[in-house]
Amino acid sequence: MNNVDLFIKYLSGDMNLDEAGSFEEKLASDPGFKEQYEEVSAAYNLIRDQLQKRDLDDFTKTLLEVMEQSDGKKSFPRQRFRSWWYVPLLLAGSLAILLTIFRHNPDGNRMFSRYYQPGEDPVLLAYSQSTRGPTESGILYFQLGQYAKTVEVMSELIAKDTGNQLALLYYLLASIETGMQDLAIEKLAPLDLRIDHQLGQALYWYRALALIKMDRYEEASQFLLALIQQEGPYQSKARSLQKNLLK
Amino acid sequence: MICNHLPFFCFEMMKLPTEESIVNGIRDHNSKILQYVYDTQYPIIEGYIVHNQGTREQAKDVFQEAMIIIYKRVKSGKLELSCKFGTYVYAICKNIWIQERKKYLLRAELLRQQPLMVNDPGPADDPLLQNHLKVLFDKHFYELSEDCQKILSMYFNNFNVEEIRTAMNYKDLHHAADRKYRCKKSLIKRIVNDPLFKQLKNEQR
Numbered sequence: 001m002n003n004v005d006l007f008i009k010y011l012s013g014d015m016n017l018d019e020a021g022s023f024e025e026k027l028a029s030d031p032g033f034k035e036q037y038e039e040v041s042a043a044y045n046l047i048r049d050q051l052q053k054r055d056l057d058d059f060t061k062t063l064l065e066v067m068e069q070s071d072g073k074k075s076f077p078r079q080r081f082r083s084w085w086y087v088p089l090l091l092a093g094s095l096a097i098l099l100t101i102f103r104h105n106p107d108g109n110r111m112f113s114r115y116y117q118p119g120e121d122p123v124l125l126a127y128s129q130s131t132r133g134p135t136e137s138g139i140l141y142f143q144l145g146q147y148a149k150t151v152e153v154m155s156e157l158i159a160k161d162t163g164n165q166l167a168l169l170y171y172l173l174a175s176i177e178t179g180m181q182d183l184a185i186e187k188l189a190p191l192d193l194r195i196d197h198q199l200g201q202a203l204y205w206y207r208a209l210a211l212i213k214m215d216r217y218e219e220a221s222q223f224l225l226a227l228i229q230q231e232g233p234y235q236s237k238a239r240s241l242q243k244n245l246l247k
Numbered sequence: 248m249i250c251n252h253l254p255f256f257c258f259e260m261m262k263l264p265t266e267e268s269i270v271n272g273i274r275d276h277n278s279k280i281l282q283y284v285y286d287t288q289y290p291i292i293e294g295y296i297v298h299n300q301g302t303r304e305q306a307k308d309v310f311q312e313a314m315i316i317i318y319k320r321v322k323s324g325k326l327e328l329s330c331k332f333g334t335y336v337y338a339i340c341k342n343i344w345i346q347e348r349k350k351y352l353l354r355a356e357l358l359r360q361q362p363l364m365v366n367d368p369g370p371a372d373d374p375l376l377q378n379h380l381k382v383l384f385d386k387h388f389y390e391l392s393e394d395c396q397k398i399l400s401m402y403f404n405n406f407n408v409e410e411i412r413t414a415m416n417y418k419d420l421h422h423a424a425d426r427k428y429r430c431k432k433s434l435i436k437r438i439v440n441d442p443l444f445k446q447l448k449n450e451q452r
Contacts, residue, residue, distance in 0.1 A: 008432055042448050043438040047431075050384040051403040052322075059276050059318050063311060066281045070289075119294045125337075140263055143287050 003033065007040040112213045115241050116206075118173055123202045123233055127166060135166045142170055142177075150174035162191065165199045172206050181210035195230050205234040208241070217245055266332050273314075274321045284314070288333055292340045299344065309347070313339040322405055379447055387437040395430035402427050 009015055010023050027034050118124050127139075138153035154171035157164050168188060175184035188207060194200040204223045211220035224245070227238035264272065264283060272280025289310050296306035316339055320326040328335060388396060394415065401411050412423035438444050 004432065004436065008428070008435065012431075039439055039448070040435055043435045043444065046380060046384055046438065046444075047388075047399065047434055048403045050381060050388070051400055055322070055400065055404045056315065056318070060311070060315060062276045062278055063281055063285075063314055066278055066285050067289075067307065067311070070282065070285055119290055120298050122298075125291060125294065137263060140287060143290065 003036055004040060007037050008044070010037075011041060011044045108212050108215050108217070111241065111244055112209055115237060116176070116209050116213075118206075121202070121233075123198050124169075124173075127169075127199070135164070135170065138167065138170050138174075142174055147174040147177040151178070151180070158187070165193070165197075165203060169199060169203050169206065172203065172210065176206065176210050176213065181213060185210055185214075195226055198232060201227060201230060201232045201234050205238065208238070212241075212245070221245055266328055269332050270321055270326060270328070273318055281314075284332075284336070285310075288336045291333070291337060295337070295341065296344055300348070301344065305344075305347075309340050309343050312343055316343075324405060376447065376450060379443070383438065383441060383443050383447065387434055387441065390437065391430060391434060394426070395433065398423075398427050398430050399434065402431070 138150045141149040151174045154167040157167040172184040175181045208220040208223040224238045224242045227234045292310050293306040408424050417423045
């Protein structure tokens with residue numbers, strides 16, 4: 001075995017302890033051997049660094065492509081209507097929709113949109129990150145925007161255990177997203193929910209928001225009052241929303 | 248089990264990928280798995296960053312950095328998931344963001360105290376030297392056979408001999424190990440004998 005073979009074996013970590021020991025002794029005592037080793041070692045490190053960098057660059061490129069594609073997908077509907085002649089049509093349509101909304105309900109939807117932010121809710125974030133057991137797939141469907149699937153999965157779990165608050169919460173959220181909140185409100189009505197726990201408080205909060213979306217302000221106000229009296233993550237938001245409702 | 252080897256199949260069957268298939272997908276640059284991770288995890292990270300004085304652009308940078316950290320850990324075999332993959336991503340992003348905020352505050356404080364700071368990059372960060380090293384490497388690497396290129400790429404990215412054998416469709420481990428050794432030796436010799444290598448090695452000192 002010539003020196004290059006020895007160096008490669010050492011650098012690849014293929015020597016046993018005894019072999020490595022004698023090799024290191026020779027390195028320390030033979031300057032010519034050491035000089036040759038440093039040359040091969042530098043080439044070895046160059047190959048390793050370049051190949052690892054190339055691999056990482058490939059991964060980063062794929063990741064960025066995926067991120068850009070996802071962003072492109074999200075903004076696709078906006079890009080479709082770029083022709084100028086759509087603009088007056090869109091304006092007229094938007095105006096008609098806004099008029100319908102405000103004639104029917106001057107503040108409810110505005111209030112709902114302002115306060116309904118499940119993506120920024122620390123309670124939901126915490127629950128979506130911890131080990132979730134059977135509710136996991138339903139929560140994932142919710143995060144993927146597949147609300148009908150969430151309703152389906154959570155309904156099954158609620159049928160087995162009516163007190164499953166996490167399933168109830170995501171059932172309610174998915175129902176709000178699909179505009180079927182009245183069904184969720186009905187399902188929640190007979191239940192006695194505990195408010196001394198964050199999950200119960202989340203149910204009170206989103207139940208109040210669902211009721212506001214349905215213009216049932218007085219009922220919503222009862223839930224908000226309960227949240228105001230209870231220290232927790234929704235207390236200040238409930239106070240602010242209650243003030244807006246009273247206005 | 249099938250998801251470990253064929254992550255696409257999981258998607259075709261409309262099943263959610265397992266933690267293991269996510270890790271394998273990241274290791275193999277599987278764009279469907281990366282897409283799944285991005286779609287399910289990024290909104291949570293964006294929510295966290297924006298809620299903590301960041302912007303959407305910063306959220307993207309943090310997410311990308313976290314994925315690179317995870318990728319490096321997967322590659323080096325140092326990733327040990329003791330929790331859900333999503334929890335892991337969230338924890339890493341949170342740490343990165345806390346560090347970023349600390350750095351930002353420190354930079355602001357340093358700028359306040361000492362407005363002008365000039366940094367001289369060492370040889371490791373010298374872009375010209377790095378470029379020469381890349382040229383030297385590419386010149387010899389692409390002279391090798393395609394098989395050798397593949398084998399070395401796998402070897403230096405922590406694939407073991409069995410994985411190399413499977414990927415290259417070699418009959419036995421001994422043949423795979425022998426090929427790996429010969430390719431390594433051939434490339435090292437080519438690089439060491441190049442006059443540019445000696446010149447660059449002296450510059451790096």
